[in-house]
Amino acid sequence: MRLPVEDFNLEATLDSGQVFGFKKNGDKVYEGVIAGHPVKLWQTKNQLHTENGFPKKKLIHFFDLGRDLQPIYDILRSDVPLAPAGEALKGLRLIRQDPWEALACFILSSNNNVKRIQGIWKNLSEFFNKDTLTFPSSSQIASSHEKILRALGLGYRAPFLLNTAQFVSKNPKYLQWIREAEYAEAKRRVLAFPGIGEKVADCVLLYGFQKQEAFPVDVWILRVMRKLYFKNRKISEDKARQFGMKRWGKNAGYIQQYLFHGARIGVL
DNA sequence: ATCCAGGTCGGTC
DNA sequence: GACCGACATGGA
Numbered sequence: 001m002r003l004p005v006e007d008f009n010l011e012a013t014l015d016s017g018q019v020f021g022f023k024k025n026g027d028k029v030y031e032g033v034i035a036g037h038p039v040k041l042w043q044t045k046n047q048l049h050t051e052n053g054f055p056k057k058k059l060i061h062f063f064d065l066g067r068d069l070q071p072i073y074d075i076l077r078s079d080v081p082l083a084p085a086g087e088a089l090k091g092l093r094l095i096r097q098d099p100w101e102a103l104a105c106f107i108l109s110s111n112n113n114v115k116r117i118q119g120i121w122k123n124l125s126e127f128f129n130k131d132t133l134t135f136p137s138s139s140q141i142a143s144s145h146e147k148i149l150r151a152l153g154l155g156y157r158a159p160f161l162l163n164t165a166q167f168v169s170k171n172p173k174y175l176q177w178i179r180e181a182e183y184a185e186a187k188r189r190v191l192a193f194p195g196i197g198e199k200v201a202d203c204v205l206l207y208g209f210q211k212q213e214a215f216p217v218d219v220w221i222l223r224v225m226r227k228l229y230f231k232n233r234k235i236s237e238d239k240a241r242q243f244g245m246k247r248w249g250k251n252a253g254y255i256q257q258y259l260f261h262g263a264r265i266g267v268l
Numbered sequence: 269a270t271c272c273a274g275g276t277c278g279g280t281c
Numbered sequence: 282g283a284c285c286g287a288c289a290t291g292g293a
Contacts, residue, residue, distance in 0.1 A: 017274055110273095110274080111272090111274095111276075111289090112274080112290080113274080115292080119291090155288080156290095157288095158289090194277090195276065195277085199275060199276090218275080219272090219274070219275090237275095238282090
């Protein structure tokens with residue numbers, strides 16, 4: 001099946017550290033799960049391909065394909081230090097992930113690297129859902145044990161995820177409350193979970209709850225912002241986040257994604 | 269072997 | 282607020 005797409009870059013979108021459950025097969029084919037459905041994806045120019053029968057609506061929603069990127073392009077062009085990222089990553093979009101999966105995966109992401117987070121994602125999915133390779137639900141993890149999670153590679157984060165899964169499965173409407181809340185209130189709630197600080201909270205809100213003013217500051221963002229906007233002076237993570245949120249407002253999350261991936265691939 | 273990775277936590281000052 | 286060391290794991 002083919003879906004015509006404008007301003008979309010599948011590779012940059014899936015390789016930019018938003019989501020950890022997609023693996024690249026060979027050169028261009030990605031295998032993963034969208035809204036509970038296993039899927040293979042590849043792109044040719046202005047067409048996004050899947051196997052026959054995959055619901056278009058789910059693709060459009062997941063990849064945020066209805067959004068006009070022009071306002072983002074305008075910023076990337078006029079904010080001079082960002083221009084190389086805008087040119088190299090045109091079509092990079094923020095994904096609308098499953099809220100629970102985003103919450104869980106970014107608990108695992110702290111003081112960890114992307115490759116290993118992907119490995120843990122795979123271990124969890126294979127252990128709990130061997131047939132479909134979908135990420136385990138909160139109740140699946142809640143009824144597990146710390147020892148099992150440690151054996152799957154979570155390390156010291158195991159009790160953080162277990163505790164959070166138990167809370168979420170016992171309070172089924174809680175994630176929906178976070179979704180409906182304003183950014184500041186939603187962040188307070190996400191920060192209350194164990195193992196979640198400022199940075200992870202912003203990732204969860206940005207990728208799982210569409211709070212697009214969120215501006216996650218990790219080591220890559222901190223380094224690239226020091227270089228581009230602070231003459232390599234040392235600045236705190238708080239200062240970097242406040243700078244980004246004020247400068248880019250409602251588009252801060254999108255700009256952060258271009259900064260992060262641009263820094264990682266070395267164009268900034 | 270030491271350092272690093274999409275940091276957080278509990279302690280200090 | 283700012284700064285500190287500990288924390289599991291595996292790749293470089």
